[in-house]
Amino acid sequence: TYTTLDIQNLLAGGAGNPIGHLATPAASRAPGEDEILGRVTLKYEPTDRLTMTLKASYDRNSVNNSSWNYVAFRCGLGSGISQLSGYACDNDKFVTHQNNMPADIAANFPYAKKDGQLYNRYESYAINGNVNYELDNITISSVTNFNRNNNRWTCACDFQSSNNATWATENSTWRSFSQEVRALTSFDAPINLMVGALYQKTRRNFGQWVAFAGLRNSAASPENQFVATSKTSFTKGETTALFGQVTWKIVPTVELAGGVRYTHETKDSFFTQPYNNPGVTGIFRDQNDPDGLGVVNANQTFNNWSPEVTLTWKPSRELLVYGAFKTAYKSGGFSNGGINSKFSTNPLADLTFDPERARGFEAGIKSTLADNQLRLNLTAFTYKYLDLQVDFFNSPIFAFQTLTADAKTRGIEAEFEYAPRAVAGLNVHGSLNYTKATYTKFPLAPCYAGQTPAQGCAAISAIDSRQNLNGAPLSVAPRWTGNFGVAYDTDLSSTLKLGTNVDVRYSGSYLASGFNNPLSRQSKYATLDAGVRVGAWDDNWVIALIGKNLTNRLYVSGVVDGPSTGSGTGTAAGIPADQLGFANLPRTVQIQLTKRF
Template sequence: MTCQGEDPKVEEMEMCRIAWKGFALTMALVGPALSGSALAQEETRADEEIAYDTVVVTAQRREQSLQDVPVAVSAFSADQLKNNNVETIQDLALRTPGLTVGAADPIQNNFSLRGIGTANGISQNAGGDGSVVVFVDGVYAGRGGTMDLDVLDLERVEVLRGPQGTLFGKNAIGGLIQFVSRKPSDERSFYIEGTAGNYDKYNLVVRGNVPLSDKVFLSGGISHKQRDGYEFNETTGNDVNDQDMTTARAALRFLPSENLDIILRADISTQDQAGNPRDNICNEDFNTGVHCVGVNPDPRIVNAYTDGQIFRQISSYSGEINWDLGYGTLTSLTALRDVKYKFRTPFFSNPVNPPTQIESTDFGWEDATQFSQEIRYAFEALNDRLQGQVGLYYLDEDIDRLQGQIQDFPAPAQTGTAIYPQSVTASSFAVFGQFDYDLTERLTATVGARMTWEEKEGRFAGMKVSGPGLPPPLGSLEGYDVNASEEWEAFTPRFALNWQAADNVMVYASAARGYKSGGFQGLSGTDAGASTPYDPEFAWGYELGAKTEWFQRRLTLNAALFKTDYEDLQISQLVPLCCVVVSNAAEAQIKGLEVEFVGRVSENFRIDGSYSYLDTEFVEYQIPGSDYTGNELPRSPANKYNIGAQYEMPVGEWRALVRVDYSWVDDAYFEASNVASQLWPAHDNLDARLTLTLPDERWEVSFWGKNLTDELVPTYVTYFGPFQQTLVPYAPPRTYGVTLSLSM
């Protein structure tokens, strides 16, 4: 790549500009730490490195040091999650480069990673899937989200960025989030934690581990969380967007012999709370039409005729067997997952001329059952120069869903109720393998591939159940009831070279292809729309990265420069008074830079952070009546960074740990149209935590605050152009509280 000369190529200059910008910001962030570390190095013998635990990840389905993995990975240990106030995936996103999380409601997350995300509404219908997926202890969590993180007794969380189409496969076209819990062990332990905070927040978490014999170990936990709502519904007089959630989990581990390890896991989570009616944004810049008359200007006050409801129950059961055969390890992972979900969301509900109201409500339920079976064989050969994995994967999903819409407008032709029953059966089968071969002592080549065969079939219907008028998006008075099916296949290879340039410097280059399943549009206005499938998405990701440690391991500095060619994007387009139409309408190109660092200034003082830059563009996107070519991809902020500082010190016989985290996210658009009314404004976030540990190191008390600047951040935007109507839910306001815990 040429950065200087008489006539450098435009694309090369752009990549150079990205690289220089990232380098400059990195130096600005870590410069003080570098200076302090350099001085310390001059006065420190080579054998006096600051001691810290090696971060172990399973980004390649086997345990490796984070610094040895030729993949862009952010890893958070259990202590980091606690000290950083991470309770939700949204908290995780603030601290992860390239990751953003929107939310239609408190449990329907919408991920975007390196610019690749799920178009609004696709993953919420029975025939659609997400572009960034979640795995819990190796099990694909396809629908319904994840359970409460606290009860998982997490060992770590990993975020893998870029297409992961070989070892993880299904739908990880943008990347994945992996939750890894602690395995039951022979160490007896007990942990209890209670939290109280504003909005009448009360949490209780209890976890424990006990050996039943020298070969059988049991661990388990239970968590309950509740609080009042963040918003107030003027019409009903009740708080909305509250929380009421209970989760339980158990794991049983058998070690019948030295070479056999069996783990059985079970968990259940129940959540039942009020909904979060949308706020109608009305200001001097836009939205000054009739629908803003009588609207309370306070964004935390809504005017909905009902509070709505969110109910979710997740049950998951899995069995993992690891059998050491001497010449390799055979792993079997069997899982059954069931998600029940009900919702009622008033998303368009405001006075026109008080006391008259206009109402538009989404409601429905879903019951999704998932069975998966994976078999992997990992081995080493040729004097450990060759390390490989081969495997088979099978997934079966049965999804029954009913979604409905109620509209009560002044115009009778737009008043009525329509329902959209959906029933989908989906199956996926894959054969995969990946091999690492040491070409020399310092140079390793990786080759992998996955072949996937998928099928989806279902029944889709739409019908009016009350009138007088025809509520959109139903396009015909007769309604429809159709059957449809489709098959797809995908080949997703991966190639990589990693070079151990020095003991603490590894450089790698990779190319990987990702794949996301096709599907059906469950909420369609016509029978043709319901029975016509949309095709899979594909992305080739190219990455050049480095994993480095400097100054007696006082500074860890990792970086990745990447480019993604993204084709056949599944785009959803809201057609006012009609429907959400999904089609493979676009191609895109994404370029970017990511930097992560940890500076260990002393044994007691640590700073860390990350920066990501994204340059996204639809290189082709045309639909009837609109041309979005050249626009930015949704939920893709150009700049995003976070920085945290942590200091630990004695206070008499006690120990104090102070942690402050600041993050900033550039503005971005929620939709491909890139109109100002769908702008996700730039925003920052400030969290802090003070933890005091008693002398016996069993008791801890923590004082914490989140979003201390009380930033008002939309998590989702719906814009109805003809009515000048912008509807949004918001992220939590400023919260604070105290947590008391006991470890034994």
């Protein structure tokens, strides 16, 4: 298992021309978000049958650290002290430990800020055109869309300050064009139809550059002197889909709807590591590697049929009962940000992954009671996932991989909303959900870092160990969740109105790791949001004070093993890795002013 420290040890003797650097602390106020967005809509109705709408939108968002929410959630040693840098692992504190890229590295480093400050900048724009033409009993619709986005960042990619620091930059651009056409009938007859087709063309261009502290090649070009390894990749995609639905009103109160979607996809991808410091070519396979595996090309084709059927019974205006069989499909693809590892004999398999499919049943009741004052809904469901996509860093061969497993989720959800006429403006709402989500087939799941044979980790080769996760819970899958809230709106005068709200959200405990790591356990928690707003009676202007997570409760929505922590996986001497968690936002209070023109 190679770590950043191991890579640097391989450079001993000056093979990589090591040099010292000074790294300054990353911004303490994070994420420091700035965002500007805008949208323009044009609508043209030359006749009462034809409507044309054109929308254009732009968004630019930036934060001062792409990994600002990585917190030291749990220490692997159980001592409360990190294995890497000696700081405390606080599972209830909004604290990060990261450094900027040293300025001497950043000066000519691709897509780094010259002063080495960490950042993440996302920019996108989209143009969408809709055309609706209504005949006597048929509506024909066309949707045309063009979208482009660019994401670039600098991160402290060991996510914590250390002498063995790793930094990286990335620049990724995605663009797509799509055209959808559909026709919907509205005959005064028991049977009506919807048919449609979609064509989409996409391309993603990807580049990434990685630096290790103490590593330099003075003979390289200025932009590559401090680059340890770089990646260049792209994926071109083309999708064609045909879909249709038949609705049959069997009797006035019973309706049967059935449909199917056929999807055909092709993806052509390319990946190489064009520059590697001479000291790391034994780890990162160079594009000119003599073994001929330095350039990876993938040509993937996926086909899928996704049917669904729903039976609805509406005995009255206040009650609807339904049952449904549904399927879903998530495309396979290519990992543009993966690694072509010199330790892997099959980089094509490391970088490609299969589609994910789901199928199952749900049934429910939707009701409006108490003379339209109470809305009450109840849903039960069960779904099976085939080839569930699970991301994994295979440390023995130093490669990112997307594995597949089978899983099952089942549960019940209840929600209500009560707006009594006796108290005008009052709204009480809430929900309660029970879900059980487990792997049903994952016999060769990866072991978590430091897992021992006594904890279920078995060696399957000299360099690889696996565990059986059949029946184990999925990540971030609490059994119980719920929310409860109260909102109240009232008139202050003939021109002003006041609104208030209080909302509580609850989650039961869950494992944040996808590999059943007990150190990733997030305990149960509740968060509190509240707000007050004053505005014009017609909402022409509104000023609001909004508070979120007012109890300042930290929870994580996922974890990764701390780089260069943990060891001995699959042996009795295993030491668990530190757990770095993706934390939520702490307490936030904001003032929001809205003006409509």
